[in-house]
Amino acid sequence: MITGKNYIGNQLSANGNKTYTTFNPQTNQENKVVFTEATSEEIDQAVLLATEAFASFRNTSKEQKAAFLNAIADEILALGDELLETYCSESGLPQGRAMGERGRTMGQLRSFAELVLEGSWVEASIDTAQPDRAPMPKPDVRKMNIPLGPVVVFGASNFPLAYSTAGGDTAAALAAGCPVLVKSHPMHAGTGELISSAIIKAAKDTGMPNGVFSNLNSSGIEVGQQLVNHPKVKAVGFTGSIRGGRALYDLAAKRPEPIPVFAEMGSVNPVVVLPKALENRAAALAKTYAQSITLGTGQFCTNPGLILGIKGAALTEFINVLASEIVTIDPGCMLHPNILGAYEANKEKAISQEGLTLAAHYQNDVATNFAKQAIATVNGATFLANPQLHQEVFGPYSIVVQCDDANQLEELILQLEGQLTGTVIADDNETANYPGVIAAVQNRVGRIIFNGVPTGVEVCPSMVHGGPYPASTDSRFTAVGVSSIARWVRPFSYQDWPNKLLPLELKNENPLGILRLVNNQKTTDKI
Structure with missing residues (x-):
């Protein structure tokens, strides 16, 4: 059931006075559910919960994380006809499109589950010590990707599922170990709340920390601005207009601690x-x-x-x-x-x-x-x-x-x-x-x-959905496919750390059995 409230972590909340409704373009009428925009206090609470959740979620095992992502897909499917009907009533799009986009959304989540379960996405690299090297000894240096922290994802108007609440940005960020705060798109707030309920249920059922996901309603730009300006938010994902994406990019750059904004902003193709x-x-x-x-x-x-x-x-x-x-x-x-x-x-x-x-x-x-x-x-x-x-x-x-x-x-x-x-x-x-x-x-x-047409974006590891500005704010990254996880991580090195203190991905024994670059050779072997 759609309540019109925000998800602040796993709790529904509607403390604000600003309300709005979605619109059915097919019937040219407002939909009945009234949504309450998140207040500044609710935004702060959601971000603080995400920050607290990050401390444990970043260290969640690959098996637990994969179970979480798969559970989200299962819960989305379990929403049944209510999701499809809400999607159509808020977008004017046909049910066939709704079913196709639902399938794509679930497929993205499952592909990231497979990625984290395999584990090599962290790009572990190990250069072992050479204490006898002259004229200077060589230290032991080991590198891997680690998550950035709480990520804000903006829902897209034209894809209520695949590029919104549990879409590619959210799936990639959760796979990386980053809690997600969604700024729900006002045109499909009901669809967003239903998907949020599926994510929250999946999080509870798989033992994820409270705050790993929040969904914040917004009828305008204020909620998004507050989220991007919040000092504990570490990255932003956006799909939409050049004007909107550039505004967020500029806002993030002006922060005392600038953060990356990965915006996909359209194209004439x-x-x-x-x-x-x-x-x-x-x-x-x-x-x-x-x-x-x-x-x-x-x-x-x-x-x-x-x-x-x-x-x-x-x-x-x-x-x-x-x-x-x-x-x-x-x-x-x-x-x-x-x-x-x-x-x-x-x-x-x-x-x-x-x-x-x-x-x-x-x-x-x-x-x-x-x-x-x-x-x-x-x-x-x-x-x-x-x-x-x-x-x-x-x-x-x-x-x-x-x-x-x-x-x-x-x-x-x-x-x-x-x-x-x-x-x-x-x-x-x-x-x-x-x-x-x-x-x-x-x-x-x-x-x-x-010899084809550009319409249609295959979700696969080799897909690049991005391009030189203003198609995207950083052409080195894709917004589609499992490679998009690279947006929500940063490389991190350990130097001369004892083996017993290293993360599993970098231990000599390679207990995860992942592919690693060891002294310039790709291998799954132990050291």
């Missing part, structure tokens, strides 16, 4: 369509991209918002087919009236720019909170001269840029801001003729796709 591919399959590619642009009503951070090609009859055919196909697709509901309003405003701002031509715009009447998809086109010189055209329009919109030649195409890509993904559409061996273009794409993105 450029798609480069090379000439031979267009000549041979322009119509088929256009149909594929009409579907990709409108998938989920364009509300993915990997939506293909920019398509780049070289002028010619084949590119013209592609634009014409794309324009005709996209208006045959039924419009979809957006997550919230505010998101629809931002989409319409940003779309109108884009298509009003001088030199841009509107190739297609859905003209029929649509239901309330449904978005009208659009395709625009512009020449390369105009695009290069107008940075406004480079910005993301979050929703079912894309712009096709017609470049004069390969040199202009390369110049255009190099002038783009950092992106999550880049896609290259090419025929066999065609990329060999465009090395500069391919290199330019690689320089601006975190993931490059060949």
Whole structure:
């Protein structure tokens, strides 16, 4: 049952006077449950509990931690239809999407359970002593990753499950040994509370310390600001807009003790369509991209918002087919009236720019909170001269840029801001003729796709979901897959410590049987 209260550790609390409700964009009505925003005192209490919990949680055995993560997944599934119905009522998304995202969320938790159970993620490195080395003896130095401390995770508007309360950031932080404080997203506070109840139950059932998880309601920015400014918070995870992510990044940098903010802030995901591919399959590619642009009503951070090609009859055919196909697709509901309003405003701002031509715009009447998809086109010189055209329009919109030649195409890509993904559409061996273009794409993105679409992010160890700023605040890290655990740890060295005092991961006996780097050799052997 949804109460509208905050989880301060394992206790429900609602001491504040500021309340709000969520909104059902499909029915265009407010949902019934009233949520109470966390007070400053409740925020302090949650952070102090997290700090106390960190003292023991950081040393939890890998078996206990894996059991905790698996139990969260089990409890999420046990929420049953109530979770799915709440998800749909707060997002306007269909039940199939809810079930898919629930499965992804559970899969992420289980993958981190497997990671911590195996144990090698700590990247243990050992350089044994050489007391007889001349002219100076060499000390015994041993290194491993250790958790940072309490982590604040901000829920994402477009993924109420996979990028929110028990999403990738939370799963990775808990796997690392960091307690988590979630700043619940106001658009899906009910979904967040249900997931929080599952985490709290899993924590109790597996013996985790009180404070290992808290969920704080917030209708605006104040709760998030207080959390980021709290001196006992050690890191932040965020998925959302450039404006929001940058504000948190700047706030964290101004603290007396600056802390890292790992923000994934969106992307236009450029798609480069090379000439031979267009000549041979322009119509088929256009149909594929009409579907990709409108998938989920364009509300993915990997939506293909920019398509780049070289002028010619084949590119013209592609634009014409794309324009005709996209208006045959039924419009979809957006997550919230505010998101629809931002989409319409940003779309109108884009298509009003001088030199841009509107190739297609859905003209029929649509239901309330449904978005009208659009395709625009512009020449390369105009695009290069107008940075406004480079910005993301979050929703079912894309712009096709017609470049004069390969040199202009390369110049255009190099002038783009950092992106999550880049896609290259090419025929066999065609990329060999465009090395500069391919290199330019690689320089601006975190993931490059060949002959596919950017929509869809596979959760696996090799996935990079991040990229040069402003796609993310630190391009060295991914927000998806088990490698994302690296955001919530720091390397730590022990020098000349007695073997009996070392953590299990660094003991001579290697009691955990993990893979370690010993004197520059990877091995699971004892020393």
